[in-house]
Amino acid sequence: MFDPVIAPSGTLLGLLQRGRGDGTLHALTAPRPEALAALNHCVLRDPRHDWQVENRSLYYARLYLDLHGELDAIEAHLFDPEDVLDTEESRTGLALAVLGHLASYGRRDALELLRRYAAHGTNWAWALDELALRDDDAGLRALAAPVLARFATDAEGEAELAATVRDAFEPRPWRLWADDPRPSVATRVRAAQEAGCFDRWQRQMRPTGPRPGWSVQAVFAWAEQGLERGAALHVPAARCLSAVAGPEDRPEIVRAAEDGTEGARCTALRYLADSSDPDALTLIERAVATGSAPVVEAAVDAFERMRSLAAVDRARGWARRPDPLGAAAGRVLACRGGLQDRDPVLAALREAVRGEGPDAPTLWTLVDGAGRLGIACAAPVLRHIYRETASSHLRGRAARALAATDPSFGTGFAVECLWDCEETTREVAARHAETGDTRVVDRLRRLAADPAEEAEVQTAVRSRIGPEETAV
Numbered sequence: 001m002f003d004p005v006i007a008p009s010g011t012l013l014g015l016l017q018r019g020r021g022d023g024t025l026h027a028l029t030a031p032r033p034e035a036l037a038a039l040n041h042c043v044l045r046d047p048r049h050d051w052q053v054e055n056r057s058l059y060y061a062r063l064y065l066d067l068h069g070e071l072d073a074i075e076a077h078l079f080d081p082e083d084v085l086d087t088e089e090s091r092t093g094l095a096l097a098v099l100g101h102l103a104s105y106g107r108r109d110a111l112e113l114l115r116r117y118a119a120h121g122t123n124w125a126w127a128l129d130e131l132a133l134r135d136d137d138a139g140l141r142a143l144a145a146p147v148l149a150r151f152a153t154d155a156e157g158e159a160e161l162a163a164t165v166r167d168a169f170e171p172r173p174w175r176l177w178a179d180d181p182r183p184s185v186a187t188r189v190r191a192a193q194e195a196g197c198f199d200r201w202q203r204q205m206r207p208t209g210p211r212p213g214w215s216v217q218a219v220f221a222w223a224e225q226g227l228e229r230g231a232a233l234h235v236p237a238a239r240c241l242s243a244v245a246g247p248e249d250r251p252e253i254v255r256a257a258e259d260g261t262e263g264a265r266c267t268a269l270r271y272l273a274d275s276s277d278p279d280a281l282t283l284i285e286r287a288v289a290t291g292s293a294p295v296v297e298a299a300v301d302a303f304e305r306m307r308s309l310a311a312v313d314r315a316r317g318w319a320r321r322p323d324p325l326g327a328a329a330g331r332v333l334a335c336r337g338g339l340q341d342r343d344p345v346l347a348a349l350r351e352a353v354r355g356e357g358p359d360a361p362t363l364w365t366l367v368d369g370a371g372r373l374g375i376a377c378a379a380p381v382l383r384h385i386y387r388e389t390a391s392s393h394l395r396g397r398a399a400r401a402l403a404a405t406d407p408s409f410g411t412g413f414a415v416e417c418l419w420d421c422e423e424t425t426r427e428v429a430a431r432h433a434e435t436g437d438t439r440v441v442d443r444l445r446r447l448a449a450d451p452a453e454e455a456e457v458q459t460a461v462r463s464r465i466g467p468e469e470t471a472v
Contacts, residue, residue: 003049004017004045004046004047004048004049004390006018006047006390009387009388012026012027012030012034012035012038013038013041013042016038016039016041016042016047016060016063017042017047017390018047018389018390018392018395019054019055019056019059019392019395019420019421019422020395020416020419020420020421021415021416021417021418021419021420021429022416022419023063023419024059024062024063024066024419025416025419027039027063027066027067028066028067032067035063035067036067036069036070039060039063039064039067039069040069040073040074042056042060043060043073043074043094043095043098044073044074044077044095046090046091046093046094047390048094048392049359049390049391050391051090051093051094053393054391054392054393054421054422055392055421055422055423056094056392056421057094057097057098057100057101058101058421058452059419059420059421060094060098061098061101061102061105062101064098064102065102065105065107071099071102071107071109071110071113074095074098074099074113075113077092077095078092078095078096078113078117078121079116079117079120079121083121083122083123084122087122087123089123089126091123092117092121092122092123092126093123093126096114096117096123096126096127096130097126097130099111099113099114099127099130100114100130100131100133100134101452103130103131103134103135104133104134104451104452105452111131111134111135111139114127114130114131114134114135115127115131115135115139115142115143118131118143118146118147119143119146119147120146124147124150125164125168125169128143128147128170128173129168129169129170131143131173132170132171132172132173133170137176140172140173140176140177141176141177141180143173144173144177144180144182144185144189145185147173148161148177148185148188148189151164158188158191158192158195159195161188161192162191162192162193162195164192165189165192165193166193166195174189174192174193177189178190178193214240214244215244216241216244216245216249216252216253217252219237219240219241219244219267220237220256220260220261220263220264220267220268221263222237222240222263223237223263223264223266223267224261224262224263224264225263226263227262227263227294232266232294232298233263233267234263234266234267234270234298235270237263237267237270238267238268238270238271238274241253241267241268241271242271242274242275245271250277253268253271253272254268254272254277254279254283256268257269257272257283257287258283258286262292262294262295265287265291265295265298266294266295266298266299268283269283269284269287269295269298269299269302270298270301270302272302273302273303273305273306274302274305276306276308280302280306281303281306281310281311281314283299284299284300284302284303284325285318285325287299288300288323288324288325296324297324299325300324300325300327300328303325303328303329303332304328304331304332304335306332307336311332311336312332312333312336312337314329315328315329315330315332315333315337316329316333316337316341316344317329319333319344319347319348320344327348327352327362329344330344330345330347330348330349330362330366331348331362331365331366331369333345333348333369334348334365334366334368334369334370334372334373335365335368335369335372337369337373338373339373341373342373342375345366345369345370345373345375346370346375346377346378346381348362348366349363349366349367349369349370349378349381350381352366353381353384353385357388358384358385358388358389358390358394359389359390359391359394363385363389363394364393364394364397367382367385367394367397367398367401368397368400368401370382370401370405371397371400371401371402371403371404371405372404374404374405375405376405376406378401378405379402379405379406382398382401382402382405382406383398383402383406383413385398386398386399386402386413392420392421392422392425393422395420395422395425396420396422396424396425396428399413399414399417399420399425399428399429400428403428403431403432409432410432410433410434411434411436411437414428414429414432414433414434415429415433415434415437415439415440416429417429417433418430418433418440418443418444418447419443423453423454423456423457424456426447426453426454426457427454427456427457427460430444430447430457430460430461430463430464431460431463431464435464435465441465444461444464444465445465447461448461448462448465
């Protein structure tokens with residue numbers, strides 16, 4: 001999947017793509033055809049950079065309800081000939097998740113569309129998972145025949161069926177079909193369930209990787225073999241070292257951290273940092289200066305995991321360095337520094353936005369640090385990140401930081417956050433939005449009564465309004 005193209009944050013499309021609360025508020029006041037066109041664009045061209053983590057489906061489903069939106073565009077997208085050619089879940093996953101929420105709100109057309117796609121679509125397993133949560137037994141039983149018909153009855157087909165049943169995210173349909181009154185359905189599903197359980201048992205009996213009794217060198221060799229295959233194994237290898245290495249092995253591990261092979265050096269640095277070895281910080285600094293890119297990355301990651309006072313003190317000395325170790329030092333101070341570290345954390349925050357933009361990965365930690373340390377003068381930078389980032393998770397972190405640093409948050413961004421796509425952001429808003437705004441009171445009541453809303457959000461809402469207001 002290609003990275004999505006995100007429209008400017010000041011446009012309706014850009015707001016909806018980001019999942020901002022202002023997107024909903026603007027859509028409800030825009031001409032309906034324009035709002036529906038922007039909404040369909042988002043649902044059919046998933047705007048998330050990390051579609052497996054960021055939330056959008058409930059946000060878009062609620063807007064379909066508010067706009068009384070038709071599902072013709074979603075139907076055309078799901079049953080387009082491209083569905084056969086592009087089998088990636090990311091092409092249809094968001095649309096199917098939106099339909100699932102709409103079905104839970106009682107939209108019969110969404111339920112029927114999910115059933116059709118589960119029977120005939122390429123990404124049928126996702127549709128079946130949505131139906132497993134929302135459809136009745138009769139609707140699911142009707143899908144048994146078309147779903148089973150996807151698998152050939154030869155040995156290869158039965159093995160594929162067994163793997164599908166074993167790995168199913170929602171097991172309800174398969175359990176229902178195992179008790180189906182039709183022998184042709186029940187017998188085949190039960191056989192697949194038994195084969196899947198046997199396969200899982202066999203895999204548990206054939207573990208790969210380190211064994212008890214391995215030497216330090218064997219662990220290093222395993223980590224190096226992983227690099228040769230393109231798999232970074234230094235993190236589990238470091239855990240293995242914790243099990244097999246004794247005090248007598250320290251000189252060998254230190255030598256590997258100084259000038260070992262890539263796999264061994266990464267493993268040794270991680271192990272020494274996790275065990276708070278007195279030479280770990282010096283070895284990390286040397287690795288950043290002399291190591292290859294994977295070694296530098298492993299050294300920086302190992303440093304950021306350290307919790308000792310010595311690591312925080314060293315971070316204060318490294319914070320001004322113009323290299324990855326300096327950037328890591330800023331993040332360490334953001335996580336574990338004290339009030340005296342506000343200036344370097346603020347400097348790191350500003351530099352990250354200036355140099356890498358509002359979506360820089362380092363901002364996640366720095367934004368949290370600005371809020372934790374209560375850096376009031378960071379509020380303008382945090383507002384910029386809030387408006388411009390394409391990551392709804394980073395925007396939520398910026399909202400939490402603004403709640404701790406910006407006195408105007410309760411009457412400003414907190415209001416629109418009540419409509420945000422992320423439940424954690426809505427929870428922050430529910431705790432901080434000023435109820436002098438009539439929109440806030442109305443929205444709190446609606447969230448409290450919405451069965452699809454997360455429990456944490458509803459708990460926050462009910463801490464602001466009484467039971468009699470919730471029932472209105």
